Amino acid sequence: MSGSPISDVRRLEYRNVTMRFAPTRGRDVLTAVRGVSFSVRDGEVVSLIGPSGCGKSTLLSIGSGLTAPSEGEACVDGARLEGPNAEVALMLQKDLLLPWRTVAENVMLGVEIQGMPLPERKQRAQELLSNFNLAEFSNHYPHQLSGGMRQRVALARTLAVDPHVLLLDEPFSAVDAQTRIVLQRELAQTLQRAGKTALLITHDLAEAVTLSDRVLVMSRRPGTIIDEITIDMPQRDNPIARRHDPKVNDYVARLMDRLDIAHASLDQVPAGDAA
Numbered sequence: 001m002s003g004s005p006i007s008d009v010r011r012l013e014y015r016n017v018t019m020r021f022a023p024t025r026g027r028d029v030l031t032a033v034r035g036v037s038f039s040v041r042d043g044e045v046v047s048l049i050g051p052s053g054c055g056k057s058t059l060l061s062i063g064s065g066l067t068a069p070s071e072g073e074a075c076v077d078g079a080r081l082e083g084p085n086a087e088v089a090l091m092l093q094k095d096l097l098l099p100w101r102t103v104a105e106n107v108m109l110g111v112e113i114q115g116m117p118l119p120e121r122k123q124r125a126q127e128l129l130s131n132f133n134l135a136e137f138s139n140h141y142p143h144q145l146s147g148g149m150r151q152r153v154a155l156a157r158t159l160a161v162d163p164h165v166l167l168l169d170e171p172f173s174a175v176d177a178q179t180r181i182v183l184q185r186e187l188a189q190t191l192q193r194a195g196k197t198a199l200l201i202t203h204d205l206a207e208a209v210t211l212s213d214r215v216l217v218m219s220r221r222p223g224t225i226i227d228e229i230t231i232d233m234p235q236r237d238n239p240i241a242r243r244h245d246p247k248v249n250d251y252v253a254r255l256m257d258r259l260d261i262a263h264a265s266l267d268q269v270p271a272g273d274a275a
């Protein structure tokens with residue numbers, strides 16, 4: 001196994017979660033996810049994959065406490081989430097940096113809210129920015145950065161608050177292949193070093209396999225969990241080493257098969273929930 005300190009404690013749990021969105025012009029109620037139950041154990045990294053629109057971001061938002069599910073519940077450390085929780089940090093699919101703040105000020109936002117003294121939070125921001133090769137841009141503004149750089153700032157901002165649970169929505173989708181490799185390693189090492197619990201959304205199957213202990217596959221909308229694959233490989237903190245392991249290709253092929261099934265599940269979508 002990975003050697004990572006995964007305990008039996010359930011850090012983040014979804015219990016029979018259903019999410020319906022109210023009708024909008026000319027449309028019926030939209031059921032985004034239906035009857036979703038799973039948990040992420042303390043120190044575990046789980047990836048969530050599935051077709052576009054199947055409700056992955058919706059589940060992350062529910063796990064952060066920002067969105068209340070229509071039915072069921074999300075729990076952190078056994079307690080039902082009733083709103084945002086200090087132990088959980090969410091990195092949104094869109095980076096949403098504050099345009100009037102510099103890069104360093106954006107990274108410091110969460111720790112500023114937490115009340116960390118200025119010298120300490122400046123140091124925290126500088127460390128993270130240098131880990132993400134952004135040190136020389138700390139005084140730039142978001143509009144002066146590329147999409148990939150903005151995403152790196154958003155990831156640094158999420159890690160800055162040092163949460164127990166990280167919810168990451170396609171954290172590397174806008175970065176180039178080379179930077180992606182660097183960031184994947186940085187993230188994997190950070191998660192391992194600090195024993196973080198993470199739920200990660202990605203469309204990149206090899207990324208899911210190399211970064212995770214487990215991968216959950218969702219059906220088309222209304223999204224349900226249709227499969228779960230445990231990644232039985234060492235070195236979860238070293239995605240580059242994992243990528244050289246021929247087992248990665250086997251796992252990716254299995255996930256592709258599952259996604260094929262997920263796409264086929266379109267036929268089973270009730271009429272009111274289609275489109």
Ligand SMILES: Nc1ncnc2c1ncn2[C@@H]1O[C@H](COP(=O)(O)OP(=O)(O)OP(=O)(O)O)[C@@H](O)[C@H]1O
Nearest residue numbers: 021022030032051052053054055056057058059221
């Ligand atoms: N606030 C909202 N109001 C109405 N419908 C919504 C809302 N948020 C999401 N939806 C709908 O719920 C469904 C699931 O959306 P979600 O963003 O969770 O999908 P996703 O799996 O993250 O997709 P992608 O891979 O494209 O990011 C979509 O049909 C979307 O249009």
Ligand SMILES: [Mg+2]
Nearest residue numbers: 056057058093
């Ligand atoms: Mg999404």
